[in-house]
Amino acid sequence: MEILANYINGELSKPQSNNYIDDQNPATTKVFAKIPLSDEIDLKFAIDSAEKAFPQWSGLPAKERAAYLIKISALINDNLEELALAESIDTGKPIQLAKTVDIPRAISNMEFFAHAITQFSSESHANEKSINYTLRKPLGVVGCISPWNLPLYLFTWKIAPALVTGNCVIAKPSEITPYTAFLLSKICIEAGLPKGVLNILHGTGPEIGNAIVQNKRIKAISFTGGTDTGKKIAEISAPMFRKISLELGGKNPALVFADCDLNKTVEELVRASFSNQGEICLCSSRLYIEKSIYEEFKSLFVEKVKNLKIGNPTNAANNMGALISAQHLEKVKSYIRLAKEEGGHLLCGDEKLELEKENSKGYFLRPHVFENLPNHCKVNQEEIFGPLVSLNSFRNENEAIRFANESDYGLASSIWTNDLSRAHRIGSKIETGIVWINCWMNRDLRTPFGGMKNSGLGREGGLEALRFFTETKNICIQF
Template sequence: MQETDDKIIVKNPATGSIVGEVVRGRAEDVRDAVDTALLSSDLWAMKKPVERGKILFKSAAAVRARQNDLARLLTSEQGKPLAEAKNEIQGFANILEFYASVSGTISGSSLPKSDYGYAFTKKEPLGVCGAIIPWNMPAIIMGWKVGPALAAGNTLVLKPASSTPLTNMRLAEIMNESGLPEGVLNIVCGSGKEAGAEIVRNKKISAVSFTGSAETGIEVSKLAAGTFKKMTLELGGSDPMVVCSDADIDLAVSGAVSGRFYNCGQTCTAVKRLYVFEDVADEFISKLKEKTEKMTIGDGSAKGTRMGPLHSREGRDGITDVISETVDKGKAEVLTGGYIPTGEDFDAGNFLMPTVLTGVSPDSRVLNEEIFGPVLPVMTVSGMDEAVIEANKTRFGLGASVWTKSIKNASDFAESVDAGIVWVNRHLKVPPEIPFGGEKSSGTGRENGLFALERYMKEKTVIVSP
């Protein structure tokens, strides 16, 4: 991605070639988009919920019909393998369909009659909402914002990441072509410091949903202070994965590889710390090394690629610096990977081999920071008590998983770990029906499910005198 005074140039992370360009939006463009959203707000809110749902259903069908083209566009600007891109486009459609299916269920409640009379509550849209999304999963995370906001009757101003705006803009176009009225969904491309900041501080926007790093989330919270808007913050994570003695080792190894190296490790809920019970550690680590080394690395658009490049050269260089520092200080050993591949197919891109570290020191950066890339530190623990203690040591609390055949192990871990979502014998996947979000520095509020729909509505009480 490259910015000029009036344009954002989007580049392919695998080749460095230019994919496209968009107009660089400023704060005044956000204000114009907000005013446009305000003009459309009442008409959209007055539509029957089931009518809004029909438009979301039609949009989902249109997205599915264009899945292959959208996936190729997503791969070209983000870098992920084509198979992962197709899954993400399907995920966007799944989210729209879920919120379309529940749009007609929005209701309030009746209250017991009293001396004051009859009372009831009703749900109403908030008005104009804002959304700021990152580059790592731009289609899925757009769905998380657009689905509930629009189903609830709000209009939306959305800022994509500057390096991945093309898929988001195309999805918005498809929704408009499918019957979404003009002004309901407004896309403004631009920097976080200018366009993003205006979304957060604009007092005409009633709610903001932000997905990004914990550090940026803090700044977003500060910027929103005094605006009294609702805030949903889905921030970073350092998800632990615990492998118990009774786990299906082959299943757990496959889960670790896919859970860490999916999207080149650039997922907030990726497996970022792996704890294995001592008595199965040797077998597990041996199989993990073998499976990791079989992964095919390359351009995401090439057939058979299992892991594409990191999204940016800056991100890759930061990760290689952490690996070098950790190993040089004797705080870990590289079991496999840890280097930048060379050759004609790799030199222009941001590639890094999938990396597994062992013998990791508790005070190393790979355990205490969120490493947003294909680096998996593996530690051994004596049992569940130690696993839970280690899992809870970081400031993050997004996701966690435990791999076991024991209901007691699963229950003990789920009860004790600090995480917004806990998986048993799987990791990473979150269906649109399931609430998703974190604790501690991983954010506040929830995406997905009926909970997210509630976040995009306000409740009004009506009292009818006898």
């Protein structure tokens, strides 16, 4: 059994308490590693090392900081197979998904921000008497807390812009899926990243996560996770007048119009609904279909869902793996029971699941599709984060927009139509931070990423991320 370590001051280190927790494979329920249970003593050591490293790191030319990220990116690429397998074992996701999405995106994150910093310009404003110009300086020591569903993908999405803008980072991966962050520690050592620039602390949210958020020496917090936790971070950070970026939950609508390319739409929405077992904040969970094509869409959609292969995530033939934990599996099942109580008609999901012996105790669940659930019921309003979607019909554009916007969340949505005017018209009225038209999860890393309402605060990605991790200073010179 492997014993994971923290990464502090450029070295792998044990937690000061010498306490560990289990890292479990959700597809087999077997414990395969032990995770450090870090505390405030480990955090102090990490912040001390980060503050010591900050003057030299922030003083490096941007091109030199970028070179370290490029080297780390290349080493992630060199170790893609190992990292993909580790991600699959740690999360229960299909290895093909890790190979084609998670790890390649981690590579792209490091490369993108390495290049972006060299294009990061400041503003100047001249008049007849003076000129003003803007400087953007790193904040200092910042905290990055990432979730369990896309571990290395979202971990690098946060630390890359923080590092390349000259900050030193205290990073906490999820205690449920820490393995690839630990492997990244080894990669950073191999890349020669200066000591103290990046520190990775493992442990639970209530313990080390809360300690990071409470610590006044940390100048900003970038967090991805649940809305309730985001609210607590906001409450703690507000009196400190500290920058926070919160990427929170979603309950994402998809609007399907009669003039769409039906076969393509069905195929893409099956992927949008059930990728990563539905454990992506961007997954579509509320599907609204124009009444005239509802029955045809339903038939095609359910047929494709029934053909998805669920099982051992390390088998490349399988489309869906295991849910992350026993607790999460029970949560999703409770919503399935609730959907039936709320009057939903189950279209698929109760079929018997055949599993290999090794996976017989794993946290597997067939994708469930319901129809006829009221729009205001709990299943249509609360984030489930699993393989459960609902289908409903609408009569016209206004009704579709109303259904989509009747939610406390506002992260992402998709519109499926070949009418370009309609796409623009509806896209501007949907209350989500991201609107995809005739596609899903098409991500250009230059674009702002984030949600409205209970889906978050601030934006990540592109220049938005570089601005978040810097402080703006205006300098005025009179002629």
